[in-house]
Amino acid sequence: MSFVICPLSIVPIRSSATDTSEIVSQMLFGELAEVLEAKGRQWIKVRCTWDNYVGWVAANQLKAITPAEHKAFSAHFAYSLELFQPIMADNQVVPIVLGSCLPNFDGMRFRLDGVSYTFSGQAVFPEHIKPSAEFIIKMARRYLHAPFLHGGRSPMGIDAAGLVQMVFKMVDITLPREAGQQVYTGNVVDFVQQALPGDVAFFENRAGRISHCGIILPDEEIIHAYGSVRIDKLDHYGIYDRGQGRYTHRLRVARRMLKGRALTQTEPRRISARIPNQVQLF
Structure with a gap:
């Protein structure tokens, strides 16, 4: 060996x-x-x-x-x-x-x-890391505006699954390399209204396969790699691109990677039903 x-x-x-x-x-x-x-x-x-x-x-x-x-x-x-x-x-x-x-x-x-x-x-050092949603979001924001690169894992170029994997790597949580494998890790969040900042949202393509992912932020937003690492609106339907005036990704499920976080809240953070004047295009 x-x-x-x-x-x-x-x-x-x-x-x-x-x-x-x-x-x-x-x-x-x-x-x-x-x-x-x-x-x-x-x-x-x-x-x-x-x-x-x-x-x-x-x-x-x-x-x-x-x-x-x-x-x-x-x-x-x-x-x-x-x-x-x-x-x-x-x-x-x-x-x-x-x-x-x-x-x-x-x-x-x-x-x-x-x-x-x-x-x-x-x-x-990994042994000094205390995983938290705040640290996850801080690390994710450091990649903002990095160009999308299929297979990339760095600020010089990164893909959606690479972004999620690298951010969680820095809180000493190991995730698989591809979104289609990452979706089987963590705990399912039953309703997107119960999602918390730091949770991971997964999206499906027209064939129903997981093809995209991103990290949920406060204020009904998500950070993900699409063209570049960017922040967009998120609701129960998917990712809404305000510049294009359309949905770009259809939501399948959200999962909680951080251990020890409750899967329910007494007053869940609400995600708006839909964005007004939207155009559904995938």
Whole structure:
């Protein structure tokens, strides 16, 4: 069994072993993976340690580590909370993005492949995280205006499921990579009127399959990746784009990912029945 770590800012995970294949996800700096298979010297098939996602990565974009290092890095690390922040070494600077991992971080420095790096930004250790709706919303808002990118997981480009996954990663809640899998996690909120800020809403396409998701905000709004990370109105029917004057996504269900939050309220937050003068277009 062999393992690798991502030593670069952002590395694409592809659907097959070719540079022209679809980008299905990404690895960020410091994230770990198990090597499942090699195709020649150029490509390796990996299973990401954090979310078990499987795909192909160019072998020269990852760094081999020992099983002992994999165990140590998995047990002790911090998340970067900075949108963009360089890590500094004597002869190199590596820009890293929000949600990257700092292995064996001591609060100022860490070592990787014999090189000592300094990180001067804000970071948090998983064991110090106290998950809350307020923190989830704060992290989600940091991605505002990031462009939509299928398979993306960073402020340079992110998709809807990637946004939800990354935000909950930073409160140490592991979610699957795709919306169609995320919808089976957490607890169902029976009525959207009972949804709370920090809950996740899921949306279906015309075929009835889950194809989109976003994080519910206060004041009948949702933050999601659609063209870019943006905030739109949400009601029991779906996401309403005020600029276009139409619904863009049809609501299927809301789910509660935070543990210990009641699934009912004595006075549920009301979501308006429908927005006046709406046009239903999907």
